Amino acid sequence: MRRRLINSTLAVVLVVIAVFGVSLVIVETRTISSSAQERVDSEAMRLASIVDSRLISQEHISGAILRDQVATARYARIDIPGRAPIEIGKRPTGDVISATSPGEQGERVTVQEPRAAVTREVGRTLLIIAAVALLAIVAAVLLAVRQANRLASPLTDLAETAERLGSGDSRPRHKRYGVPELDRVADVLDASADRIGRMLTAERRLAADASHQLRTPLTALSMRLEEITVTDELDTVKEEATIALAQVERLTDVVERLLTNSRDPRTGSAVAFDLDEVIKQQLEEWRPAYRSAGRAIVSSGKRHLEAVGTPGAVAQVLAALIENSLMHGGGTVALRTRVTGNQAVIEVTDEGPGVPPDLGARIFERTISGRNSTGIGLAVARDLAEADGGRLEMLQTKPPIFGLFLSRTPLSKNETAAEKTVR
Known part of the structure; x- marks a missing residue:
């Protein structure tokens, strides 16, 4: 590209120089020739005027007297009637520029100049024009190289950027x-x-969220299937199978919820639902895990509370909090429900050491974790709560208390969950 830019610029400059250079040479040649002819004509007229004045004054006229009136490179011949011709200078040979001027006393003055002088002057002019043209070509090449680099380097840089992208x-x-x-x-x-x-x-966020959110229902489903494999009682098998089917439905809901949030986190299906049902479901799912760890999970507080949101999303938020207490907390985990203003609150607390002071409010940031875990569970839980028009907060660090705030008033048709959150 650089070569093409330089060649094209140089071609344009050469064409311009050729057109204007030839025209300038022609004009200058004619101008020099015309000037030389005018000088010779002027000298012939001036010499004739001098001869007239001397003839009228009856002064002596000779070549020695008039020699100073004729330029060195010129030849002059003065023809006076009744006298011998007077010649000044050496008569040129070859091509000459000649001018003849008659006088008032009948004399005739002829001035000649070799055309070689004009040719030399034309040659000097051509050399000057050629030097200027050469300088113009050099300047054009330098300018073309600079402009080519200015255009080609960014294009190369942009190509590298596109390749990197x-x-x-x-x-x-x-x-x-x-x-x-x-x-x-x-x-x-x-x-x-x-x-x-x-x-x-x-x-990447969707993949991480899916990995984290699907782990809990898959673990619960695996536990139910293990219960089925180790029992021979038909009633127990039916009960565990029914719970397993519920787990499959919840797993499907988790997948749909993740995909929906990946497209538009404000999209939800908020409805009024009974908090007791969601809490009961979570207790049933997590009791086996807590029994295996030698711990207990209980619920208390106000019953038969209705909240507005997506039951599946609320269940995922509670599951994240319960799992967080199982991994990082200690003792009994308690789910307490209460009412504050127009909001229903579900508090999740345990008897563990609490949240380290250096974490504080950063506990909800992604990749922030007190132990070797993914650090995205609480971040995903907060996103799910906000998508439903609620909010998730850490109310106390020691003992740890997390509060899920949900509206008890249904959202209007024209009000999105995100708008409710902002309000």
């Missing part, structure tokens, strides 16, 4: 080149990098 590096470069068209391309590439980066982040 295609290989998965979605970091925008925010580099500009001072050329509006190239800067526009850079803007588009940076915007594409931002979009791709957000998409990749969303995909």
Whole structure:
């Protein structure tokens, strides 16, 4: 590309120089020739005037007297009636420029100049024009190289950026080149990098959330299936199978919820539901795990509370809190329900050491964990709560108390869950 830019610029300059250079040479040649002819004509007229004045004054006229009136390179011949011709200078040979001027006393003055002098002057002019043209060509080449580098280097840089973007590096470069068209391309590439980066982040987040959220229902389902395999009682098999089917339905709901949130986290199916049913379901699912750990899980507080939200999402939030207490807490885990204003609150607490002071409010940030865990459970739980128009907060660090706040008033048709959260 650099070579093409340099060649095209040089071609344009050469064409311009050829057109204007030839025209300038023709004009200058004619101008020099005309000037030389005018000088000779002027000298012939001036010499004739001098001869007239001397003839009228009856002064002596000779070549020695008039020699100073004729330029060195010129030849002059003065023809006076009745006298011998007077010649001044050496008569030129070859091509000459000649001018003849008659006098008032009948004399005739002829001035000649060799055309070689004009040719030399034309040659000097051509040399000057050629030197200027050469300087113009050198300047054009330097300018073309500079302009080619200015255009080609950014294009190479943009190609590398596009290649880097295609290989998965979605970091925008925010580099500009001072050329509006190239800067526009850079803007588009940076915007594409931002979009791709957000998409990749969303995909990674979805994968991490799915891995974390599916682990709990799969574990619960596995426990139910183990109960079925170790018992011979038909009633127990039916009971455990019914619970396993419920776990499968919940697993399906978790998958749908994750996919829905990945497309639009504000999309939900908030309805009024009984909190007791969700809490009872969680107690049944988690009691086997707590018994295996030698711990207990209980519930207390106000009964028959109705809240507005998505039962599956609320169940996932409670499951994240219960699992967090199982992994990081100690003693008995208690789920307490209460009412504050127009909100129903579910508190989850345990008898463990609590949240370390260095974590504090960062406990809900992704990758923040007190032990060797994924650190995304509480972050996902808070996102699910906010998508339903509720909120998840840490009310106390020691002993740890987490509170899930849900509205008790159904949302209007024109009010989204996100708007309810902001309000």
